[in-house]
Amino acid sequence: MAFKIGLLGLGTVGSGVAKILLDRQGRHPLLGEMEITRVGVRSPDKPRDVDLPQNIFTTDLEAIATDPAIDIVVELIGGTDRAYKLIMQAINHGKHVVTANKAVIARYGAEIFTAAKEKGVYVMIEAAVCGGIPVIQALKQALGANRIKSVMGIVNGTTNYILTRMHREGGDFEPILAEAQKLGYAEADPTADVDGLDAADKMAILASLAFGDRIKLEDIYCEGIRQITSTDIAFADEMGYVIKLLGIAQHTETARETALDIRVHPVMVPTSHALASIHGVTNAVRIEGEPIGELVLSGPGAGSGATASAVVADIINVVATLRANPSNINLTMGCTHQHYAKVQSIADSINLFYVRLVVLNQPGVIGAIGTCFGQHKVSLESIVQKHIHDGMASIAVITQKCQESNFRNALKEIGELNAIDSIPTVIRLLAA
Amino acid sequence: MAFKIGLLGLGTVGSGVAKILLDRQGRHPLLGEMEITRVGVRSPDKPRDVDLPQNIFTTDLEAIATDPAIDIVVELIGGTDRAYKLIMQAINHGKHVVTANKAVIARYGAEIFTAAKEKGVYVMIEAAVCGGIPVIQALKQALGANRIKSVMGIVNGTTNYILTRMHREGGDFEPILAEAQKLGYAEADPTADVDGLDAADKMAILASLAFGDRIKLEDIYCEGIRQITSTDIAFADEMGYVIKLLGIAQHTETARETALDIRVHPVMVPTSHALASIHGVTNAVRIEGEPIGELVLSGPGAGSGATASAVVADIINVVATLRANPSNINLTMGCTHQHYAKVQSIADSINLFYVRLVVLNQPGVIGAIGTCFGQHKVSLESIVQKHIHDGMASIAVITQKCQESNFRNALKEIGELNAIDSIPTVIRLLAA
Numbered sequence: 011m012a013f014k015i016g017l018l019g020l021g022t023v024g025s026g027v028a029k030i031l032l033d034r035q036g037r038h039p040l041l042g043e044m045e046i047t048r049v050g051v052r053s054p055d056k057p058r059d060v061d062l063p064q065n066i067f068t069t070d071l072e073a074i075a076t077d078p079a080i081d082i083v084v085e086l087i088g089g090t091d092r093a094y095k096l097i098m099q100a101i102n103h104g105k106h107v108v109t110a111n112k113a114v115i116a117r118y119g120a121e122i123f124t125a126a127k128e129k130g131v132y133v134m135i136e137a138a139v140c141g142g143i144p145v146i147q148a149l150k151q152a153l154g155a156n157r158i159k160s161v162m163g164i165v166n167g168t169t170n171y172i173l174t175r176m177h178r179e180g181g182d183f184e185p186i187l188a189e190a191q192k193l194g195y196a197e198a199d200p201t202a203d204v205d206g207l208d209a210a211d212k213m214a215i216l217a218s219l220a221f222g223d224r225i226k227l228e229d230i231y232c233e234g235i236r237q238i239t240s241t242d243i244a245f246a247d248e249m250g251y252v253i254k255l256l257g258i259a260q261h262t263e264t265a266r267e268t269a270l271d272i273r274v275h276p277v278m279v280p281t282s283h284a285l286a287s288i289h290g291v292t293n294a295v296r297i298e299g300e301p302i303g304e305l306v307l308s309g310p311g312a313g314s315g316a317t318a319s320a321v322v323a324d325i326i327n328v329v330a331t332l333r334a335n336p337s338n339i340n341l342t343m344g345c346t347h348q349h350y351a352k353v354q355s356i357a358d359s360i361n362l363f364y365v366r367l368v369v370l371n372q373p374g375v376i377g378a379i380g381t382c383f384g385q386h387k388v389s390l391e392s393i394v395q396k397h398i399h400d401g402m403a404s405i406a407v408i409t410q411k412c413q414e415s416n417f418r419n420a421l422k423e424i425g426e427l428n429a430i431d432s433i434p435t436v437i438r439l440l441a442a
Numbered sequence: 443m444a445f446k447i448g449l450l451g452l453g454t455v456g457s458g459v460a461k462i463l464l465d466r467q468g469r470h471p472l473l474g475e476m477e478i479t480r481v482g483v484r485s486p487d488k489p490r491d492v493d494l495p496q497n498i499f500t501t502d503l504e505a506i507a508t509d510p511a512i513d514i515v516v517e518l519i520g521g522t523d524r525a526y527k528l529i530m531q532a533i534n535h536g537k538h539v540v541t542a543n544k545a546v547i548a549r550y551g552a553e554i555f556t557a558a559k560e561k562g563v564y565v566m567i568e569a570a571v572c573g574g575i576p577v578i579q580a581l582k583q584a585l586g587a588n589r590i591k592s593v594m595g596i597v598n599g600t601t602n603y604i605l606t607r608m609h610r611e612g613g614d615f616e617p618i619l620a621e622a623q624k625l626g627y628a629e630a631d632p633t634a635d636v637d638g639l640d641a642a643d644k645m646a647i648l649a650s651l652a653f654g655d656r657i658k659l660e661d662i663y664c665e666g667i668r669q670i671t672s673t674d675i676a677f678a679d680e681m682g683y684v685i686k687l688l689g690i691a692q693h694t695e696t697a698r699e700t701a702l703d704i705r706v707h708p709v710m711v712p713t714s715h716a717l718a719s720i721h722g723v724t725n726a727v728r729i730e731g732e733p734i735g736e737l738v739l740s741g742p743g744a745g746s747g748a749t750a751s752a753v754v755a756d757i758i759n760v761v762a763t764l765r766a767n768p769s770n771i772n773l774t775m776g777c778t779h780q781h782y783a784k785v786q787s788i789a790d791s792i793n794l795f796y797v798r799l800v801v802l803n804q805p806g807v808i809g810a811i812g813t814c815f816g817q818h819k820v821s822l823e824s825i826v827q828k829h830i831h832d833g834m835a836s837i838a839v840i841t842q843k844c845q846e847s848n849f850r851n852a853l854k855e856i857g858e859l860n861a862i863d864s865i866p867t868v869i870r871l872l873a874a
Contacts, residue, residue, distance in 0.1 A: 026733060030587050036654075038586030040773055136584070142734040144576075144584035152568070152576035154470030155462050155754030222468075284740070287719050301458060301747025302574040308716070308738045315733025322587030330774040331766070338766035341472055342759060 012045040013329050016074035016105075018096060019086035020051050020058065023110055023137070026318025027084065028060040040326050043333065050074045050087075075099040082328055084321060085109040094118045101125045101133070106332070108324040110137035110317055116211035120224050123344075132331070132343055134324035139212045140165055140293040142316030143309040144323070148297065149219040151342045156299030158220040160260035165212040167291035167311045168196045168203035169235050169255040173243075174289045177252060182240050195291060205234035206274040209257045216295070217259035217272050223351035225272065231356035233275035242366060242435045245406050251278040251364075252286050253437060262354050269354040278364050280442035357415040362391070362439040364408050365421065368431040371403040375429045379407065382427070386420035388412040402431055408439065444477040445761050448506040448537075450528055451518035452483050452490065455542055455569070458750025459516065460492040472758050475765065482506045482519075507531040514760055516753060517541040526550045533557045533565070538764070540756040542569035542749055548643035552656050555776075564763070564775055566756035571644045572597055572725040574748030575741040576755070580729065581651040583774045588731030590652040592692035597644040599723035599743045600628045600635035601667050601687040605675075606721045609684060614672050627723060637666035638706040641689045648727070649691035649704050655783035657704065663788035665707035674798060674867045677838050683710040683796075684718050685869060694786050701786040710796050712874035789847040794823070794871040796840050797853065800863040803835040807861045811839065814859070818852035820844040834863060840871065 015031075017024055028049075034041040046062060054067035068074065075083055075096045083100035085107060087093050093114045100107050102125065109115065115122065115138050126133045136146045140163070149158070164170050168190065175186045187204065190196035202208045210232045214225040235255050246253050256279070259272040279286045284306045288294040293311025298304050310316035331340050369375045376393055383390055389410040397404040409417060425433055447463075449456055460481075466473040478494060486499035500506065507515055507528045515532035517539060519525050525546045532539050534557065541547065547554065547570050558565045568578045572595070581590070596602050600622065607618045619636065622628035634640045642664045646657040667687050678685050688711070691704040711718045716738045720726040725743025730736050742748035763772050801807045808825055815822055821842040829836040841849060857865055 030733065036589040038774075040586070142737060144580055144737075147579065147584050148576055151759060152579050152755050153751065154472070154758040155751045157468040299751070301462065302751040303742045303745075303748055305574060305576075305739075305741035308740075310735045310737075313735075316735055319585065319587045319731070319734040323584050326586040326774060327583060330772045334763070334766075334770035334772045340762045340766045340772075342470075342762040 012043050013081045013332065014045055014047040014079055015325065016077060016080040016083045017046055017049045017086065018071050018074060018083060019088070020049055020060070021086065022314040023317045023321065024086045025058065025060050026314035027086070027321050028062060030318055030322050032061060038326050040329050040333075041322070043329055044325060047080060048074045048077065071096055072099060075105070076103045078103070080105055081332070082106045082108060082325060084325065085111055086321070090114055090117060094122075097122055097133070098125060101129050101131055104129055104131060106132045106134070106328045108134045108137075108321055108328065110321055112138040112208070112211040112215060116214040116227055119215070119218065127344065130339055132328050132339070134328060134343070135215065136324045137317045137320035139215050140295060141309070141311045141313060142319040143293060143295065143307050143311065144320070145216065145295045145307055146219065148305070148307060149216065153297065153299055153302065153305070154342065156302050159298040159300060160258070161216050161220045161295065161297050162256055162258045162260075162285070163216070163295035164254055164285055164288050164293055165257045165295065165311065166203055166206070166209040166255060167293055168200070169209070170288065170293070171195045171291045172204070173235060173238070173253055173255065176238065176240060176243050177247070180240050180244065183236060183238055204236055206232045206255060209255060209274040213257035213259055213272060213274055216257070217270065217351070220259060220297070221261070221270055221351060223270070223349050225270075225351050225353070229272070229353035231273035231275070235276055237435060238276055238437070239435065241404070242437065245366065246278050246364070250281050250442065251439070252281060253277070254279050254285060256285070262359075270351045271354045271359050273356060273359070276437050278437050278439040280440060282442065283440060357418070359414045360411050361414055361417070362409055362411055362441060363417055364406065364437045364439050365433060366435040367405045367407065367424070367433050369403050369405055370429045370431065371398050371401050372429055376405065378427055378429065379405065379424055382424050383409065383420045386416045388417050388420050444475050445513045445764065446477055446479040446511055447757065448509060448512040448515045449478055449481045449518065450503050450506060450515065451520070452481055452492070453518065454746045455749045455753065456518045457490065457492050458746035459518070459753050460494060462750055462754050464493060470758050472761050472765075473754070475761055476757060479512060480506045480509065503528055504531060507537070508535045510535070512537055513764070514538045514540060514757060516757065517543055518753070522546050522549060526554075529554055529565070530557060533561050533563055536561055536563060538564045538566070538760045540566045540569075540753055540760065542753055544570040544640070544643040544647060548646040548659055551647070551650065559776065562771055564760050564771070566760060566775070567647065568756045569749045569752035571647050572727060573741070573743045573745060574751045575725060575727065575739050575743065576752070577648065577727045577739055578651065580737070580739060581648065585729065585731055585734065585737070586774065588734050591730040591732060592690070593648050593652045593727060593729050594688055594690045594692075594717070595648075595727035596686055596717055596720050596725055597689045597727065597743065598635055598638070598641040598687060599725055600632070601641070602720065602725070603627045603723045604636070605667060605670070605685055605687065608670065608672060608675050609679070612672050612676065615668060615670055636668060638664045638687060641687060641706040645689035645691055645704060645706055648689070649702065649783070652691060652729070653693070653702055653783060655702070655781050657783050657785070661704070661785035663705035663707070667708055669867060670708055670869075671867065673836070674869065677798065678710050678796070681840075682713050682874065683871070684713060685709070686711050686717060688717070694791075702783045703786045703791050705788060705791070708869050710869050710871040712872060714874065715872060789850070791846045792843050793846055793849070794841055794843055794873060795849055796838065796869045796871050797865060798867040799837045799839065799856070799865050801835055801837055802861045802863065803830050803833050804861055808837065810859055810861065811837065811856055814856045815841065815852045818848045820849050820852050
């Protein structure tokens with residue numbers, strides 16, 4: 011008996027999924043027990059490069075989500091509200107759901123998993139985070155023995171592509187973004203990627219699985235890469251760092267049990283760090299756990315084939331479980347979170363900072379800056395003046411670990427000093 | 443109801459497993475449904491740093507493997523024959539087995555998985571390869587949608603530690619091995635590690651899962667790192683390579699369907715390659731599949747905590763499945779191979795080579811070497827003479843892709859030339 015799959019959407023990822031299921035030789039034997047029964051699309055008559063019978067196409071996606079003959083609904087239409095509605099319909103009609111939709115899961119995960127639990131169905135989300143990299147599986151199953159300490163990653167390929175090119179070419183953000191858009195590596199509206207929102211969606215999902223609590227998206231501090239300049243990248247390079255947009259989720263050092271530190275922002279990463287050598291559109295996630303230590307998973311974070319690989323892996327898991335036992339949920343595949351995490355505010359977080367200041371080239375400036383940081387309990391690692399030009403100098407400051415609010419208060423006062431022209435960049439830093 | 447676990451062995455890994463199961467808070471909730479019921483050890487009275495009741499210890503390991511009350515037998519005694527016997531006893535008594543024993547699985551996998559299939563029990567082996575890295579899971583489940591093209595990895599921490607130190611310090615093999623032994627990174631008898639036998643065990647297991655056929659250990663070509671000298675490492679470094687001991691398994695280029703190319707030997711890896719930056723005792727596996735592309739998993743390949751993490755992950759998987767359904771096997775967790783892979787002989791394999799020759803410093807030598815390679819259809823990428831000393835010169839040759847047997851025939855003839863003093867090193871090479 012074949013399990014009947016209803017496919018919502020036949021775009022890049024949907025076509026990838028269909029191609030895998032139509033060309034089974036050499037893949038997992040369970041693919042032989044799956045059948046694409048219906049496909050929901052906007053334009054059924056559009057020519058497509060997958061060989062599916064015309065009569066299984068429909069524009070009525072709701073009819074698929076509620077079709078009693080369908081076992082598994084695979085949601086690949088993207089967007090939030092309509093996708094959410096379809097997923098809930100499918101669940102309420104007792105169907106298992108596989109989705110690649112990070113936006114829906116990050117926003118409506120609580121409602122979706124509560125409904126799934128009630129109905130006793132699986133909602134599988136491997137493809138929603140980092141494409142083909144099996145990071146959801148790792149957090150749900152393979153690392154089950156561990157207490158997770160931190161999850162840190164390059165989870166957005168577009169920004170990593172832009173930053174990689176900025177590093178290699180010494181170019182600035184805007185022209186490289188424009189080129190990335192031409193080449194199809196960035197969307198026409200790049201906001202979700204370059205402002206870190208896409209990464210925040212993914213971190214909400216990863217942190218929720220890693221730490222066992224639900225995360226509200228609005229609790230995630232989020233800062234993109236628009237402010238990064240070639241000057242900062244050159245400074246970073248000189249000091250042995252590369253600038254990466256990282257998602258970070260970790261228990262706070264001071265109050266491990268009570269608050270989660272979760273954010274997305276650029277970070278100066280020491281070149282010796284595992285994430286420093288992840289280039290271009292590649293994604294990578296570093297997970298630290300007790301007792302395992304450090305695990306790094308890297309691979310293609312997007313694209314038709316990689317994302318389809320994760321979607322089909324989820325379908326295989328559901329089919330394997332249903333086949334063995336159609337009535338009881340396997341607890342390594344479900345989601346049992348009930349509470350929202352208490353999230354630490356970014357002001358309370360502990361960080362190292364790199365800050366670049368443009369100052370009047372006059373005596374006493376470095377002293378004034380150093381004193382001001384000191385008065386706010388911010389110890390400095392280094393303070394270096396360079397690039398004197400037209401009576402102005404660039405100063406690069408690196409702090410030791412300090413509370414973010416203290417650093418910000420110091421910086422506000424420094425900004426008001428007469429000798430300070432501007433403070434173009436602040437980037438948090440990972441200790442070498 | 444708790445699932446009853448019988449632990450065979452309470453050494454480094456066994457203690458790690460016990461510690462996790464005795465300290466559940468913050469780990470997977472299913473740990474609450476497991477109970478260590480019996481522990482088999484050699485010396486029950488030895489003081490131990492895990493808090494288990496004295497009355498569950500026994501020296502009679504067979505009694506545990508056959509105990510009707512035990513659900514899951516966890517084999518962590520190491521070695522081959524006795525462990526194999528205990529595993530088979532457990533299977534024949536209807537118990538599920540979790541093992542970290544690569545040697546047993548690489549040698550007796552066929553018998554073990556056949557018996558397990560017959561009895562309808564799971565034999566889980568995540569901990570047998572690369573410690574905490576979930577590479578078995580990736581090949582069995584997460585990459586199920588893919589046709590695997592190649593599996594390539596640094597799967598032995600001891601040799602990677604030695605090679606890393608040789609690279610960093612410019613030292614030679616023997617003294618660094620001696621230090622590694624002192625520090626506990628290498629065994630008193632280092633043969634299994636430095637001659638590549640341990641890596642071959644692991645590659646047999648990985649290749650079997652990746653390509654769906656059983657592998658005979660004796661079919662794996664195996665070459666260790668004893669021949670590597672500081673001179674070769676310096677040459678490699680100059681040319682932009684690092685020397686790593688790699689396990690490689692891939693379909694042959696010429697006859698994809700019929701033969702598997704599987705071997706363990708040192709490789710000159712371009713510094714830009716994902717495996718080049720894996721240092722020290724860390725393990726890493728690079729899997730290439732269609733459609734996913736390239737996935738790299740890296741982490742601790744050995745050690746109490748990391749290996750115990752994998753053992754407990756396997757126990758969690760078995761418990762989750764048994765709990766949902768005690769009678770039908772989940773097909774993503776079993777092993778269904780029936781046939782042995784046809785393995786290509788190393789003589790037929792296609793490689794690039796680096797070879798270092800010591801020659802008399804006289805005119806015509808480079809020409810003679812080049813001609814000899816050419817007569818055997820081996821095209822050269824580069825041939826460079828350096829380090830002239832006492833009338834002798836070192837010559838580094840890099841070939842293009844060629845058949846191994848042609849290369850070896852050429853090298854044999856070259857070795858007989860009057861101007862050739864010796865051919866100290868031959869290392870295969872990955873194209874940059």
